[in-house]
Amino acid sequence: MIYIIGMATRCDCNQCELRTAFFNNFNEEELTVFCDRKIELPFSRGSIIISEGEEIKYFSYLKSGLVKLYRTDASGKDQIITIACPFDFVSLLGIFSETRYTYSVSALEDSVLCCIDIRHMKEIAMKNGNFSMNLMERLGAVSNKIILESLEIRKRNTHGKVAYILLKFSRDIYKDLVFDMPVSRREVAENIGMTTENVIRTLSEFRREKLIRINGREIELLKPDDLERISTYG
Amino acid sequence: MIYIIGMATRCDCNQCELRTAFFNNFNEEELTVFCDRKIELPFSRGSIIISEGEEIKYFSYLKSGLVKLYRTDASGKDQIITIACPFDFVSLLGIFSETRYTYSVSALEDSVLCCIDIRHMKEIAMKNGNFSMNLMERLGAVSNKIILESLEIRKRNTHGKVAYILLKFSRDIYKDLVFDMPVSRREVAENIGMTTENVIRTLSEFRREKLIRINGREIELLKPDDLERISTYG
């Protein structure tokens, strides 16, 4: 992990939006210790946060911004595993069963990561069963989401795939019918298993059919219901 | 879950092969309680063990046999998530974050499930941090495997996909170059995202090229190294 970009900052974990997720299971002392030990690291858009093969030292989640988790194959082609939003874990489930990362992470937007020493995390989990259960629930939900999404994408044709990811950006990430795509056309292709050309071609078709409006990376969903139908039925 | 097939049996958890995985973290008393509360359920080949949407009542793992985890879409088509071997968990990670199953499970071979009340499992995990951590590690490893496999399959063409799954059966499941396919051609197709016809066509090509020998469901890998190459490079 790279530490050079900006200064590590601190915030009050009492205020953290993840509090209800698992800090609730801390007593005062635990929370203080956690707060003291955690560090926050800012990363600028485009920078690599974690490289495949790197040793796992921290348990970390995304505090703000947007990051992609991806794998690079032998021929250098990337495959995007998932895109993580604020308060999603960047540490996936392997975090406790592996010693090295099996994927890379890079920042799609300026982002801040909240990190805590993995050993410390384990210690807490060992001692505090409620915390540990809560953590398991959260990690499980993330894994489930990734598995589900991968299956959903796999069964769609090109039109369905593009509609699916447009709806995902609009609904799950930006909660708006108008948004700036955080990823290039190539990255969209890497996410849904298509070629860059066909992503563009499909987007252009959607534009011609007045389903969407495109202005560079800005996209507006004009007929979300129709896109929904395309996503579901191809 | 269906209980009607055969009688629930018991075994000594001290002898269980999963012992080192997490029973090690039990003290004598905990192990006794666990052993008393768990039940073993036999299912005959082809029977449905869990149906999508069903309430999650048990944490369960496969003691013997072979099962498939799958989802059924609106049009009735199945998509196989993964095939679980003995001592794999049938309960995936959602187990603690969901109340209902998001997938179905059916027996590919005569199988025995070891089940324990999910509430009891949670109680133990809450109290025993080591157990809980171990559980998390194991669940994490399973999830990771599923995610990885899904990504691997997605990036292969038909030849690569078929070679990949043949090698998986041979190496991971049966540990032999000769094995009986536990699944129909259609199920292979549902596992790797192809049509049944193209699975058969590809298998026939492999046979004509003397890469494999086929006798109904019995398959022998004659040139595993060549299949390896096909799996990796298409």
Add this chain to the structure above:
DNA sequence: CGCGGCTTTGATGTTCATCAAGTAAAGTGG
């Protein structure tokens, strides 16, 4: 014995990746 499901092969057409080529945008160094 006949029905339904599984397997297999062939013919056909659609979908999609690849190749090629050009424009636009964005970063780089003098």
Add this chain to the structure above:
DNA sequence: CCACTTTACTTGATGAACATCAAAGCCGCG
């Protein structure tokens, strides 16, 4: 700040890969 390089985006043409449709043999089961 501008020429230059590189990267992103876009469209078209082509062929290969793959799904679909059709038909027939096989096997197990009621």
